[in-house]
Amino acid sequence: MIRVDGLTKDYGTRRAIENLTFEARQGEVVGFLGPNGAGKTTTMRILTGYMPPTYGSAKVAGFDIVSESLEVRRRVGYLPETAPLYADMTVYEYLKFMADLRHLPNAEDMIDDALEMVGMEERAEGYVGALSKGMRQRIGLAQALLHKPEVLILDEPTIGLDPAQVVEVRKIIREIGKERTVLLSTHILSEAQALCDRVLIINKGHIVVEDSPENLQARLVGAERSILRVKGDADELAPKIAEIEGVQNVKAQPDGSVEFQFAPGMDVRPQVARAVIKAGYDLLELRPVGMSLEEIFLELTRDNTKEK
Amino acid sequence: MRNIWTIARREYRHYFISPIAYIVALAVLLIVGIYFVIVLYYVSNQALMYGATAPDISIVIGPMATIFLFATPALTMRLLADEQRMGTLELMLTAPIRDGELVIGKWLGAFLFTLTIIAITLVYPIVLNKLTSPGIDQGIMIASYIAIILLVALYLALGTAMSSFFSNQFAAFFATLAVLLIFWWLISLPTYIIPSGVFHDLFVYLDLNGRFGSMTRGVIALSDVVYPISLTVLGLLLSTVAVEMRRWR
Structure with a gap:
């Protein structure tokens, strides 16, 4: 689970997010919704231990993101916005490298599982650099799923995918969201509607509203x-x-x-x-x-x- | 330890598919080889006419020390700069590894690749040993190779540090080259103006070239080993701090 308390991040004099407080429980898919530059990526980077917050604290999988960063990173699967990959490696080599960094005991099986989940088994021997945007996105997702993490943080997981793949990836996320905690960001509202148990709408670093997609609709229309x-x-x-x-x-x-x-x-x-x-x-x-x-x-x- | 090894292995393998690494390796081996052949030819001619002394290992080690000044920055320039440019640094910094492990792993990969190049140059002392009588001085050869290995270790560590400061490979290359030239050459110049005293001794102490010279003559003092290792550690510490600072920016 994720518990965020008063998270604030300043980049120099610019405040990217201000006093964010929210929770994502186990077995819940929480959607982060907002326009570009609203602070979604910043929040996710803080939660995954990429950078510390300026103020506030957060716990991910029961560990503090600053003082127990390594423990948090062990338990989180993270797909960054750009799905960064090493272009000079094959898909299998890349996943093996990430598996080794996570000390996975039965890496081969877990790589096979992850590739199967994202439907990329046949491309295991292909070079990452030769993959299309959608395929790279799926390999990035496989990397995030590799160690079957307690908490999954996905920054724009369906961006660059074709419609069939979008359906496929959403199915995977919903499946994982049944037992684990998923926090995903999107600016596609239908995606939040289709995937999330709860939606946090964020704008200019503030949470504007937090509710289930259905309630949100009813509440706002009146x-x-x-x-x-x-x-x-x-x-x-x-x-x-x-x-x-x-x-x-x-x-x-x-x-x-x-x-x-x-x-x-x-x-x-x-x-x-x-x-x-x-x-x-x-x-x-x-x-x-x-x-x-x-x-x-x-x-x-x-x-x-x-x-x- | 395990994470360092995982990263070092990836970096080491990367060099074998990188054109720059091949060009660097080729340049080192070619220049050392050409120098070797020309000196041998010249010395043998001289020997026929005037009975000169046989060449020693310095004809291999001397040019190596100079060429590595330019070669190692090319090997380290992409180490962390490229990770920043490609966005993969985000992947590394959110993986369950310490920043220091990432930096040391990167450096170790480059160090192992450079050791591979150095290992290939061992063919020259073997040839030299065959050609001269009674063969080359083993002690001096070992001391010289220890000296060159210590030298590249610190070159690469300072290069890793420069690579962590910049997200542009070429900036990292030239910054490394400048720093290496300072330690190799420029730092000894003040000793000419300051003939004695504490500062004279300090610049003598810091002069890498002088230390390297005495080591390749077969004299290894404790400080000759401690100084380059300290610089190596300093370089790696600086890189780690630079990576950590990226988190706080």
């Missing part, structure tokens, strides 16, 4: 939205919909549809459908639309900028 499409003039229809009790924020869209909101748990769609028919329109479509994490994200980060 209302349910639906889209209505009819045959006929939407602009004329909009005022009629607005008259219905419980309906709020009716907007005729440029594409000829009407969007409206209603309070959660107060489904007005039957009334809306009846009103449409009564007004002499043909109903083509009536469907709920959730607010996407993208919109939530933009909303939150925009508010934050305004405050500053």
Whole structure:
């Protein structure tokens, strides 16, 4: 597990992260979400022992990241953002080298396991320098998984992968996340939605919000939205919909549809459908639309900028 | 210890696929070889005419000491600079190894590769031993080789330190060359202005060239061994500190 308490990091006079506090429990996949430069990589580098924090403390797998750095590093699997590899080695040599540094007793088996997990068994003898971006990413992941670590820290794990590989890698992460602790960063919101039990949205070094993807959506929207499409003039229809009790924020869209909101748990769609028919329109479509994490994200980060 | 060995082995292997390492090895062996042949030819001509003394091991060791001044910075320049440039330093600094183990492993890999080059030059004393009568002085030969090994150990350690300061290989190369020239040559110059006293003795003590000269004549004082080893340790300490400072930047 990971326990972070008041973590702050200054690069010279620039404060990269400020007073971060959060937790990631065993059997949990926590997603770090934020725009570029929000402090995701900095936080991960501190947690993996790459650099010490300016203030604050953190424990990873029960060990302090500063005073027991080596113990932490033994128990963490880390995929850095750039997936750095030694281009002059074969995939197998590279993983063997990393396995030797970790003193793995049955290195051959563990390398085979890791390669199988990321689907790169056939490329074991190939040179790392000759691999594509996606393959390098997967070898980086194999390196992080090699010693079956208690805590897995992945910086943008699916970047550069093709859609099929993205699905594959997400499956691996979910599998590992069942028993271990996974902290991953991403700026792809659908990824956080698909993978994470909990999402931390970080912007300009601050945690803006922390919740499960589902709660986040419900909490932030505060209302349910639906889209209505009819045959006929939407602009004329909009005022009629607005008259219905419980309906709020009716907007005729440029594409000829009407969007409206209603309070959660107060489904007005039957009334809306009846009103449409009564007004002499043909109903083509009536469907709920959730607010996407993208919109939530933009909303939150925009508010934050305004405050500053 | 085990981690040092793991890293040293990787570095050592890397030299065998690196074009720069081959060029360096070739240059060392070629220059020492050409020098060897020309001197032998000249001396044998002289001997026929005037009865000169037979050449000794210094005709192999002398040029080696000079060429390693330029060769070792080329071997160490990428050690840590390249790790920084490639981003693999992040991998090493988050692996469960100490910064010192990383630095010593890197240096050891370069040292073993240089020892391999030096081992190949052993062919010249063997040839020389056959050609001269009653053969070469074994004691002087051993002392000379100890001297050259101590010398490259410190050259490489200072090179490792320079490589840890820069993320550009060429910057590391020229910085190393400058430092080596100071210790090999420049540091003895003040002794000409200061004829005696503590400072005179200090510069005499620090002069690598002078120490190397006396060792290759077969006289090894304790300080001749302690001084280069201290410089080696200092170089490795500086590299370790530089790597640690990168974490705090």
